[in-house]
Amino acid sequence: MTIHSRQRLVVVGNGMAPGRALERLFEQAPEAYDVTIFNAEPRVNYDRIMLSPVLSGEKSFEQIVIHGDGWYVKHGITLYKGARVTRIDRAARTVTAEFVPAGSLGHIPLEPTVTVPYDKLIVGTGSNPIILPVPGRDLPGVLTYRDLDDVNAMLIAARARGSAVVIGGGLLGLEAAAGLKEQGMDVTVLHLMPTLMERQLDPAAGHLLQRAIEARGIKVITRANTKAIVGNGRVEAVELDNGTRLPADLVVMAVGIRPNMQLARDADLAVNRGVVVDATMRTSDPDIFALGECAEADGQVFGLVAPLYEMANVVAAQLCGDDARFRSSATATKLKVTGINLFSAGDFAEAKDREEIVLRDATRGQYRRLVLKDNRIVGAVLYGDTADGPWFFDLLKRGEDVADRRERLIFGQSYAAGGIPLDPAAAVAALPDDAEICGCNGVCKGKITGAIAGLGLKSLDEVRAHTKASASCGSCTGLVEQLLKAQLGEAYNPAAVQPMCGCTELGHDDVRRLIVAKELKTIPQLMQELEWKTSCGCAKCRPALNYYLLCTWPGAYVDDSQSRFVNERVHANIQKDGTYSVVPRMWGGQTSAKELRAIADIVERYDIPTVKVTGGQRIDMLGVRKEDLPLVWADLSAAGMVSGHAYAKGLRTVKTCVGTDWCRFGTQDSTGLGVRLEKFMWGSWTPAKVKMAVSGCPRNCAEATCKDIGVVCVDSGYDIHFAGAAGLEIKGTELLGHVATEPEAIEAIGALTQLYREQGRYLERIHKWARRVGFDTIRQQIMEDAERRRALYDRFVFSQSFAQVDPWAERAAGKDAHEFAPVAELALPQAAE
Amino acid sequence: MNAIAMPWVEICALADIPSRGCRVVRTPRGRIALFRTAADEVFALDDRCPHKGGPLSEGIVHGRHVTCPLHNWVIGLADGEATGADKGCVRRHPVRLEDGRVFLSLLFTDEEKGSS
Structure with a gap:
């Protein structure tokens, strides 16, 4: 049987890096290996970058699954869910796993352990969160922030509202804090260093970030040294070394990660800070690869997704016999807290041979800093408007000499090019083919445009399926769509993605979901939080947002009449000559002599030119002058009639x-x-x-x-x-x-x-x-x-x-009187030469 | 085409115009729409869309634009020009904001003066 001619590939760990390596392998050599995966977590491969949106309620777990069960079946993979590998026997070329007793398991094991032989082995054991060695660290209610179990535990804890203390003001800690705040907890962030995210941000940007975090009602304490976590049977408070005591029902430790290399060490593979690999991603045993957060390549360990995916590409190529090599490159970071825009890349420490260019605009909350060395960008920090981040990062990675445009450089791509702002589509069109569009998956522009042209792709989903661009954190979705638009023009099928209007990239459903998840209560707040691109929306989105808020928060939301279409603002239907039609309500289409008499009188009194029976069993008075509307309504009210809402989305x-x-x-x-x-x-x-x-x-x-x-x-x-x-x-x-x-x-x-x-x-x-x-x-x-x-x-x-308040009676009584009368009348001036 | 202007006439207080809204001034030359933006800028345009004469004063005001209620043309308040693919221009009138009061000056061309 041919099946035995295949080599046996065993993968320890089912995270994003090994998942990516397998995808690449199946693309290049679908028949080469029989694959077995051991996953200590009882589930399929999901996008860990997106745990924060799950915590904040903006996404569900199903939305962040990378490989559903079907993917494993399709590729003939044996997946052991909830099975922790305990031993690699290099002499016998086998791995042994034991089943983790908790959770819902894919396999109901008859044996408590399983042993599987391998020809090639991939170690992708990831990393473990660092637990501070303080008293009380083992108390129930002390969590880390690493996988879906942590998120679920936090969501359960958050149900009780109460107080949470997050230890660590780095990327993960801040995302956890924002998520817990969204869930209604009272959150304090403790950070050992003087400013937040000091590894990615300079102090100025760290300070701006702190202000933005505090503006969301999250307390931030810097220079905070945790002395102990205290509680009787369950966490109750966190104590700092200066004596401060912070009450806490939940403590999240997000102080860093440590490569998980115990298994490799036990197998006598070379380890240092991580599992040591060469440029081909092989460990000291040539049949064993290591990749992901557990691997140490070129003397470094990595935690961001882009280099990890690069490792995966190398492993897949090597498994196919191609000689690919891993090279570490600069990485860029974005904070995934909705409403806070932050981008940093490269190295921005001050040094004698370095120069910097800084742009600040405090009122707009903008901060940009570029660090240059020999006329080349070596570091970039953007806060506020981060749209130029990928462009700066591209210049940085290519080491391009920027001497000729230094004066304009800081203002970004559109100005550096020559002073004329480009529209976004043109800015993307102007990018070189090797410019990176999707940082998570390392997809450059040329790959996307090549796939659109070569494979005839027509939608965002297809581009995601074929190139992975924008398939992880999604922050480059807009760029990918602009590439689709630029390339397909009219042929781009906008049904694949339908932003509400030109003011946002978000679709109607996204906006409705975020109104609830983020408890957005007013149009200005919504536009700020969801990063509307216009100062106050447009005639398409404003009426929609007004409706969504009104529907979501009945009784609490104050209707914004200036965001209503004229008919709903003045409670009558505008006609082509600027007059209005008035349709009183006739319940169920029934009327009476009294009502008909009142209508007849009103028609004569206000000289209404047309009276017509509608298709909805009502009487329509057409051609009413605007200033007469309140008078007509007053007379209708007196006869007991109310608005027929013939003008309403209702x-x-x-x-x-x-x-x-x-x-x-x-x-x-x-x-x-x-x-x-x-x-x-x-x-x-x-x-x-x-x-x-x-x-x-x-x-x-x-x-x-x-x-x-x-x-x-x-x-x-x-x-x-x-x-x-x-x-x-x-x-x-x-x-x-x-x-x-x-x-x-x-x-x-x-x-x-x-x-x-x-x-x-x-x-x-x-x-x-x-x-x-x-x-x-x-x-x-x-x-x-x-x-x-x-x-x-x-x-x-x-x-x-x-x-159920009759809008006509209100207006007949004087509400919104300004709607119905001119503000002034001017007489004809003396015509003078 | 020469133009002469009426002297400034005080019309109303800024607060009389709703933010992101409009009020109409009736003049012998027709209806003039006084728009107030979210940034408290005031613009004065003829209350007639260049498309089919729709009352711009009834439109939704967004940024420095108004959308006509009849067929959704979007008119720039600062230049009176239709935006996007639509072509057309609305006559503007000089308007001034001083101490929270709105002043308007009507612009008549020689041509119109002759016809009045």
């Missing part, structure tokens, strides 16, 4: 037929149900307009089966329909489900509306939302999951308690 109308009241075929009280539904739902704001109808029998005279939500009454109860359309598109409704009683129908409809309110993208009608998320998903949540339905219904009722 509930418009509930049409009805006469049902059992009059019709000889009627099966239920359709008019009554329509009126009750309209009284229950009026005033609600929704992503787009909602039109409803209730028909009293399947003859369906109210045309309920082309509405956003419709009810068709039958003998046995009520068929609830949704997701119809009869506008630009014609679409019959889908059946949501059948209920026996009217209260059940109202509960299901309220829950459905709330689900749409929470998930719909602004201006997305119900049928488009339903097609996007799936009809069955919606049915399941509303009709089958009673608890979910009840929770949605309750949220809708809560929201309605703030929404």
